[in-house]
Amino acid sequence: MKIGIIGAGAIGAWIAARLALAGNRVSILARGETLRALRDGLTVREREVTERVEVSASDNPSAIGRQDLLIIAVKAPALGDVAGVSGPMTGPETLILPMLNGVPWWFLDGEPLSSVDPGGLISQAIPLSQLVGCVVHAACRRTSPASVEVAHADKLILGEPKCGTSQRVRELAGLFENAGIRVEVSEDVRRAIWYKLWGNMTMNPLSALTEATADRLLTEPELKPFILACMAEAAAVGGAIGCPISESGEDRMAVTARLGAFKTSMLQDVEAGRRIELEALVGAPREIGRRVGVPTPSIDTLYAITRLMAESRGLL
Numbered sequence: 001m002k003i004g005i006i007g008a009g010a011i012g013a014w015i016a017a018r019l020a021l022a023g024n025r026v027s028i029l030a031r032g033e034t035l036r037a038l039r040d041g042l043t044v045r046e047r048e049v050t051e052r053v054e055v056s057a058s059d060n061p062s063a064i065g066r067q068d069l070l071i072i073a074v075k076a077p078a079l080g081d082v083a084g085v086s087g088p089m090t091g092p093e094t095l096i097l098p099m100l101n102g103v104p105w106w107f108l109d110g111e112p113l114s115s116v117d118p119g120g121l122i123s124q125a126i127p128l129s130q131l132v133g134c135v136v137h138a139a140c141r142r143t144s145p146a147s148v149e150v151a152h153a154d155k156l157i158l159g160e161p162k163c164g165t166s167q168r169v170r171e172l173a174g175l176f177e178n179a180g181i182r183v184e185v186s187e188d189v190r191r192a193i194w195y196k197l198w199g200n201m202t203m204n205p206l207s208a209l210t211e212a213t214a215d216r217l218l219t220e221p222e223l224k225p226f227i228l229a230c231m232a233e234a235a236a237v238g239g240a241i242g243c244p245i246s247e248s249g250e251d252r253m254a255v256t257a258r259l260g261a262f263k264t265s266m267l268q269d270v271e272a273g274r275r276i277e278l279e280a281l282v283g284a285p286r287e288i289g290r291r292v293g294v295p296t297p298s299i300d301t302l303y304a305i306t307r308l309m310a311e312s313r314g315l316l
């Protein structure tokens with residue numbers, strides 16, 4: 001199987017390294033410093049074991065050519081650009097697996113969400129029929145342009161975007177499991193996506209705004225009612241689109257608190273001067289709320305303040 005990966009950041013590099021180490025043929029679309037570094041191989045460090053593997057990499061999608069599986073592992077603001085250039089890597093049989101946080105563009109039965117897919121360009125470039133839904137439960141970080149450290153690799157959740165599972169999803173699960181990556185095949189991947197979003201759509205922007213680690217946000221008593229209000233609104237939106245949440249906001253906060261003094265990915269992006277995943281995490285739930293008639297006043301406030309911060313810092 002020919003496997004293409006767009007984006008050799010923390011997640012893309014981890015997945016690429018594991019698949020390549022398991023003997024698969026992996027080609028990476030990368031650029032700049034990352035591409036130069038990949039020419040000397042990709043290094044992955046997990047559970048105190050460091051492994052290095054050769055991968056093929058290029059900045060030219062046509063040189064990589066048509067793949068059987070295309071994994072897209074970029075941050076959400078880069079998705080429009082990469083969808084636009086992915087054409088030569090995909091054919092009518094190519095399976096496309098986006099590995100991103102937040103609400104994906106296809107979430108409402110393929111009907112484009114303007115927050116994450118302005119103009120519907122991503123939907124046009126990536127046919128829903130070729131797509132498999134995915135949630136990444138892991139914590140990885142790049143330690144140099146072609147090295148990744150896996151702090152915690154819980155699992156990938158895979159499922160058909162229109163719900164249910166299929167032979168192609170089971171085959172994908174087998175591919176990752178053979179590479180040592182745990183997979184849960186889900187009958188309802190949309191619900192799994194919404195559940196993960198419910199956990200990070202409030203913490204991430206609040207940490208980006210305040211530059212506080214999660215433990216400080218979670219123990220600030222004046223903030224708790226606001227966090228819970230955002231979570232309640234997101235749960236109500238989820239309930240209206242078939243993605244109910246069966247946990248209380250307090251219980252979810254307690255789970256996050258167990259992770260200790262960590263910096264969310266959005267705070268890390270702010271600190272590195274990278275564009276933030278605001279639309280995927282906050283803009284899209286807001287847009288869906290509008291579409292289904294569920295009010296989201298607290299989420300709207302969080303969105304407005306975070307957008308202004310990001311605009312001021314050039315992070316949109």
Ligand SMILES: NC(=O)C1=CN([C@@H]2O[C@H](COP(=O)(O)OP(=O)(O)OC[C@H]3O[C@@H](n4cnc5c(N)ncnc54)[C@H](OP(=O)(O)O)[C@@H]3O)[C@@H](O)[C@H]2O)C=CC1
Nearest residue numbers: 007008009010011030073074075078100101136138139140
């Ligand atoms: N890191 C983690 O632990 C987790 C991340 N996620 C989610 O996974 C997704 C990916 O995150 P992560 O891997 O951390 O992000 P990173 O920022 O580490 O990596 C993104 C990569 O995409 C590359 N990229 C962007 N645009 C292009 C392009 N046009 N052509 C080629 N490469 C491109 C970047 O290249 P360059 O370096 O050249 O800019 C970078 O290497 C996000 O949605 C994130 O929220 C989910 C769970 C855990």
Ligand SMILES: CC(C)(CO)C(=O)C(=O)O
Nearest residue numbers: 199200203204264265266
């Ligand atoms: C770790 C967690 C859940 C924090 O909200 C996250 O997903 C992130 O940092 O993006």
